[in-house]
Amino acid sequence: MIEAGSLIRSLSGRHAARNFHTFVINEIGRAIVSGAFPVGSVLASDAVMMEQYGVSRTVLREAVKTLEAKGLVEARPKVGTRVSPRSRWNFFDSQVLAWHFHAPDDPHFFENLFEVRAALEVPAIEGAARHRTAEHVRLMKYWLHQAATSGDGVEQFGLATLEIHSIIAESAHNTLLRSVVGVVELLLALALTRDRSGLSDYMHQASVRLEVMVLAVEKGDVEAARVALEAAMLLDRERLLAR
Template sequence: MIEAGSLIRSLSGRHAARNFHTFVINEIGRAIVGGEFPVGSVLASDAVMMETYGVSRTVLREAVKTLEAKGLVEACPKVGTRVSHKSRWNFFDSQVLAWHFYAPPDRRFYENLFEVRAALELPAVEGAARHRTAEHVRLMKYWLHQAATSGDSLEQFGLACLEVHSLIAESSQNTLLRAVVGVLELLLAVALTRRSDTVRAYCEATVAGLEKVILAIEAGKVDGARDALITCLDLDQKRILDGV
């Protein structure tokens, strides 16, 4: 697992200090999700990958074990490590989702993400309108203000919006609905890196939409919160799917 917000932070081009284990996981994971290592293909031998990534056998094997736990690869006796069929991939794993940011755009996959987001976040916003506390609302407004005053920093804007959505899920009092955060982060990263000439207008519309969501949550208006969130979903979906 990676920390929520890691993909958004990468938009600035700044990266954390290199950790060999994480580095190898990311390199192989991105290559699998991006199709460089196709489903059914066998990864190179340990010796080749150790030289390719400049790591020890121990680091490499630990990385492969992590990828196996995510469902991306499987050890095949007398064959080697094979890339698993997509049906075995853990798509709710935050790293697996994040790696799709670097893969070629796939309209059907994005459509699936929006279906999952709606299935999780609409019940979450309804729960938030019923169960929110004053502290939840205060924090939502704080992070919305951070988004609105982020200037040209897409990283700051994205992280602030992600916090708002995380608080919506948290205040629903249904911990399972927090599974939407990884999906949201990927969609937000894609939206923020599409069409740089219109990104500022998109950010402004997003802030306006989230403000309506928060005000409805604060007022305990379940239907109003749901309707306001649907407007936000439509905004994101149009931005991402147009032209894909």
């Protein structure tokens, strides 16, 4: 697992401190998701990868175990480590989602992301409108202000927006709905980077829709909150898919 916001922070070239274990996981994981290591292919031998990544056998094998737990690879004696079919990948894993940021654009996959986001975040915001506390509202308004005053700061805007969606998921009183945060972060990162034209206008419109959404949650207006969220999701969808 990675910390929520790690992908957004990387947009400005700022990465979290890493160790050899996470370095190897990210290198191999990104290569698999991007297609550099195709499905069905067998990874290089331990000796080759140890030299390639500059790590010990222990570090390499722990990294492979982590990738195996995510469903990306399968290690077998005398066969090697083979890249698993996509049907076995854990797409709700935050790292697996984040690695798709580096993959070639896939409109069909983007459509899938928006379908999953709607399936999870609509119930989340309806729950938030019913169960939000004064503290939830205070935090959402704080991050709303951060988003509105971010100027052309893509990272600040992205992190503030993600925080609002995270609080919505948190206040819904349904632990499973928090899975939507990784999907939101990937879609947000894509919307902020894939097309620089009209970026300022997109950020402004997104801020306006976020404000409507937060105010509806504060009032406890379930229907208005849902409609505001759908408007925000439509903006993101048009940003990515109408190009």
